Amino acid sequence: MSKVLIVAEHLNGQLNSATARCVTCAKAIHADSIDIVVLSDAPDAIAAQAAQIAGVSKVITVANAANAHALAQVLAPQIAKLAAGYTHVFGPSTTFGKDLMPCVAALLGVAQVSDVMAVDGPHTFKRPIYAGNAIITVTAPAEHAVVATVRTASWPATGAGGSASIEAASVDATLPTHTRFVTLQQGKSDRPDLQSASKVVSGGRALGSADAFSIIYSLADKMGAAVGASRAAVDAGYVPNELQVGQTGKIIAPELYMAIGISGAIQHLTGIKDAGTIVAINKDGDAPIFEIADFGLVGDLFQIIPELEKAL
Amino acid sequence: MKILVAYKRVVDYNVRIQVKPDGSGVVTDGVKLSANPFDDIALEEALRLLDKGLATEVIVATIGPADCQAHLRNGLAMGANRAIHVVSDQPIQPLTAARALLKLVEKEQPGIVLLGKQAIDDDASQTGQMLATLWGRPQATFASKVEVAADKATVTREVDAGLETLEVDLPAVITTDLRLNEPRFIKLPDIMKAKSKPLETIAIADLGVASGDLLTTTHYAPPPKRSKGVMVKDVAELVSALKAKGLV
Ligand SMILES: Cc1cc2nc3c(=O)[nH]c(=O)nc-3n(C[C@H](O)[C@H](O)[C@H](O)COP(=O)(O)OP(=O)(O)OC[C@H]3O[C@@H](n4cnc5c(N)ncnc54)[C@H](O)[C@@H]3O)c2cc1C
Numbered sequence: 001m002s003k004v005l006i007v008a009e010h011l012n013g014q015l016n017s018a019t020a021r022c023v024t025c026a027k028a029i030h031a032d033s034i035d036i037v038v039l040s041d042a043p044d045a046i047a048a049q050a051a052q053i054a055g056v057s058k059v060i061t062v063a064n065a066a067n068a069h070a071l072a073q074v075l076a077p078q079i080a081k082l083a084a085g086y087t088h089v090f091g092p093s094t095t096f097g098k099d100l101m102p103c104v105a106a107l108l109g110v111a112q113v114s115d116v117m118a119v120d121g122p123h124t125f126k127r128p129i130y131a132g133n134a135i136i137t138v139t140a141p142a143e144h145a146v147v148a149t150v151r152t153a154s155w156p157a158t159g160a161g162g163s164a165s166i167e168a169a170s171v172d173a174t175l176p177t178h179t180r181f182v183t184l185q186q187g188k189s190d191r192p193d194l195q196s197a198s199k200v201v202s203g204g205r206a207l208g209s210a211d212a213f214s215i216i217y218s219l220a221d222k223m224g225a226a227v228g229a230s231r232a233a234v235d236a237g238y239v240p241n242e243l244q245v246g247q248t249g250k251i252i253a254p255e256l257y258m259a260i261g262i263s264g265a266i267q268h269l270t271g272i273k274d275a276g277t278i279v280a281i282n283k284d285g286d287a288p289i290f291e292i293a294d295f296g297l298v299g300d301l302f303q304i305i306p307e308l309e310k311a312l
Numbered sequence: 313m314k315i316l317v318a319y320k321r322v323v324d325y326n327v328r329i330q331v332k333p334d335g336s337g338v339v340t341d342g343v344k345l346s347a348n349p350f351d352d353i354a355l356e357e358a359l360r361l362l363d364k365g366l367a368t369e370v371i372v373a374t375i376g377p378a379d380c381q382a383h384l385r386n387g388l389a390m391g392a393n394r395a396i397h398v399v400s401d402q403p404i405q406p407l408t409a410a411r412a413l414l415k416l417v418e419k420e421q422p423g424i425v426l427l428g429k430q431a432i433d434d435d436a437s438q439t440g441q442m443l444a445t446l447w448g449r450p451q452a453t454f455a456s457k458v459e460v461a462a463d464k465a466t467v468t469r470e471v472d473a474g475l476e477t478l479e480v481d482l483p484a485v486i487t488t489d490l491r492l493n494e495p496r497f498i499k500l501p502d503i504m505k506a507k508s509k510p511l512e513t514i515a516i517a518d519l520g521v522a523s524g525d526l527l528t529t530t531h532y533a534p535p536p537k538r539s540k541g542v543m544v545k546d547v548a549e550l551v552s553a554l555k556a557k558g559l560v
């Protein structure tokens with residue numbers, strides 16, 4: 001009997017698709033029930049979105065002004081209370097889930113399974129270590145709740161079609177006031193979201209400047225793709241941090257990934273290994289990116305990209 | 313104010329990790345070991361606070377096998393005032409690391425504990441969050457900017473949506489992201505000086521750290537391999553290849 005509780009991720013009243021990916025992972029353990037909890041100052045609209053995910057049994061809302069921003073030390077005590085009666089508590093391995101779920105695990109006194117990429121049984125999972133250079137099989141003790149983060153790139157999102165019941169819960173937990181939200185400086189863009197886009201065009205250090213990076217944006221717009229970047233491009237200030245792809249950035253699985261002027265360091269490759277088709281454009285024919293690219297083109301990106309944009 | 317820095321030794325980030333053919337682990341014999349890159353950044357941040365007079369003492373701590381001493385000496389050479397070595401021959405999981413660090417926190421009463429956002433061996437990204445929880449103190453994870461004033465810290469965090477800023481009361485736990493700073497290089501004279509800095513050794517059993525409730529690793533496998541694809545000669549060939557796959 002597995003009963004799974006999934007912690008919903010949301011921002012500005014919108015449910016993040018990472019939540020529906022956690023549902024897919026929960027289905028892989030053949031859970032008897034899958035519930036989603038929405039903690040927010042105004043959870044109703046988000047709960048309505050969660051209730052539509054196929055296969056969800058129940059959506060629990062916890063409305064509290066203290067939940068207006070996702071502060072891990074505020075949310076965790078509430079989730080730990082709600083975890084009673086569940087065999088599993090899942091969250092996405094996004095920055096939201098990575099920040100929060102270890103706190104839940106610590107309150108429950110259990111180890112956490114990070115980045116679940118495959119399920120071998122209700123307590124046995126596969127997860128990557130060493131920047132994805134080894135995959136380990138781990139077993140969590142069966143006598144305690146399993147707390148895990150779900151590697152979103154490994155699991156497609158479960159679609160709509162459900163009509164789960166929505167239940168308001170009140171949680172009796174003392175919430176700390178020692179942590180205060182100040183601001184969120186959010187990259188605003190009309191482009192597809194990097195984590196869920198089906199096509200991603202990424203640029204690296206080779207772009208050389210923020211101005212020159214505009215040819216990556218322009219190609220992405222022509223293709224209807226999201227824009228990503230290597231760490232070197234982010235460090236150099238060509239693009240904001242939320243575009244970084246890799247071990248310490250976003251792990252993504254688009255149908256098409258284009259690496260342009262990116263050498264292919266292992267830390268970058270970790271982030272794109274699950275992509276359907278990888279295209280690499282690099283002037284160095286020996287660049288490691290070509291070892292994993294489905295299609296490689298050697299040449300100067302400043303010549304190739306405008307040509308490519310015209311040809312599409 | 314004291315600052316405690318959790319300073320883990322890991323396989324160097326440049327090493328190409330090989331899984332043993334029998335699936336019992338990864339090859340670690342003879343490979344280069346270094347400080348976890350995020351922990352060097354944590355130490356650098358602590359040292360900058362020390363340089364600015366915002367901290368009085370920086371302590372580096374590691375939980376690891378007996379031969380971790382040289383690693384801690386590196387931390388001392390970088391500029392930490394003293395080191396604590398919690399000796400354990402077993403691989404340390406995040407929950408145990410957090411429990412052990414809590415014991416050090418109770419003893420040392422630091423105003424800030426700095427950790428890396430993740431150890432690049434287990435890639436768990438748990439220890440700082442677990443420590444903050446067990447300690448009942450604030451956490452600011454994935455920090456790319458830290459400002460300390462009196463009894464508060466303002467921390468900018470790299471999150472999926474962009475940059476989030478939090479204000480936390482001290483004492484607090486902060487975990488570092490890559491863009492927080494660039495760690496300084498160790499200078500030769502400092503290596504000599506580090507030899508005489510205090511390094512305390514404690515057996516993990518003597519700290520009274522609860523064990524158990526841990527994960528068991530049963531198998532190691534290499535990742536599925538992506539096969540090498542084809543090289544195309546020009547843009548036209550690339551476009552027709554992508555068209556054939558229905559991707560453009
Ligand atoms: C702990 C740790 C974590 C890390 N995490 C990440 C991560 O999450 N993501 C990440 O990306 N990196 C990460 N890195 C950094 C990583 O190791 C590499 O340094 C980085 O990915 C390099 O970025 P790059 O490929 O853009 O730059 P470079 O390695 O400098 O490559 C630039 C490439 O552009 C090519 N080039 C130059 N000019 C042209 C031109 N005109 N036309 C075509 N090609 C050209 C060059 O041949 C070269 O291959 C991490 C490193 C560490 C230590």
Ligand SMILES: Nc1ncnc2c1ncn2[C@@H]1O[C@H](COP(=O)(O)O)[C@@H](O)[C@H]1O
Nearest residue numbers: 318375409427428430431436437438439
């Ligand atoms: N054995 C250890 N010794 C010292 N610090 C550790 C240890 N394990 C984890 N840490 C700290 O916790 C951070 C996150 O580790 P992890 O949760 O394993 O990804 C690391 O960057 C270190 O700062």
